[in-house]
Amino acid sequence: MSRQQLNNKTLHSRKQAGATRTGLLLSLLLVAGMLTLAWFMLPQGYNTDTSLIGKGKPAIVLIYDSDSVLSSDLMSSFNEIRGAHENQVEFLLADLNAPGGREFANSKGMSTAGALFFSGEGRLLGVLNGLQEKEVLDNAVRKTFNLP
Numbered sequence: 001m002s003r004q005q006l007n008n009k010t011l012h013s014r015k016q017a018g019a020t021r022t023g024l025l026l027s028l029l030l031v032a033g034m035l036t037l038a039w040f041m042l043p044q045g046y047n048t049d050t051s052l053i054g055k056g057k058p059a060i061v062l063i064y065d066s067d068s069v070l071s072s073d074l075m076s077s078f079n080e081i082r083g084a085h086e087n088q089v090e091f092l093l094a095d096l097n098a099p100g101g102r103e104f105a106n107s108k109g110m111s112t113a114g115a116l117f118f119s120g121e122g123r124l125l126g127v128l129n130g131l132q133e134k135e136v137l138d139n140a141v142r143k144t145f146n147l148p
Contacts, residue, residue, distance in 0.1 A: 045082075046093035050104050054122020058145045059090040061116045063105050066097055071113040073131050078115070081138045088147055117144045 046062065053059050062078060065071045082091055094110075095101035108116055108124070117126040117140070126144050128137070141147065 046091055048093050048095060048098070048101065050092055050094060050100070052090055052092060053118045054120070056120045057090045058088065058120050059092055059118045060141065061092045061094050061104070061118070063094050063110045063112065063114045063116070064096065064101070065112065066095070068113055070131055071096075074113045074115070077132060077134050077137050080134045081141065084138070085141050085145075085147065089141065089145060117141075 050061060053061070060078075062075060063071070064075060078091070085091075093101070094104040096105055096111075105111065110116065110127075113130055115128040115137075116124060117128075119125055126140065128140060132140070
């Protein structure tokens with residue numbers, strides 16, 4: 001192999017290595033950006049720690065899927081009533097796009113937008129499936145937990 005061919009081969013290998021590093025860096029930046037976006041898309045103010053169920057305070061676990069308009073609409077309805085009840089009821093979130101959230105939802109037979117109502121002792125008191133009007137949600141919370 002001539003010296004020129006060897007130099008061309010070495011130059012080609014260096015270009016390939018540089019392109020591979022650039023591609024890897026761009027891929028990592030894309031993944032980091034997507035994770036950041038997913039983090040900011042989570043509803044704010046909801047605890048995702050479902051181990052709080054049965055610790056003395058009644059709880060509502062919202063089953064949430066960021067890819068679902070139905071979930072977003074249900075979350076908006078809950079946000080409208082949450083302020084009136086958050087001192088008496090723990091509002092929790094099971095995110096279907098997170099491993100723990102999906103496992104929790106699957107264990108309760110939930111696969112889409114909905115809400116699970118638990119007593120302070122952890123007993124399941126009720127289930128709401130799908131989108132509900134603000135008034136229906138408010139009445140369900142008041143009736144389930146005997147709130148004024």
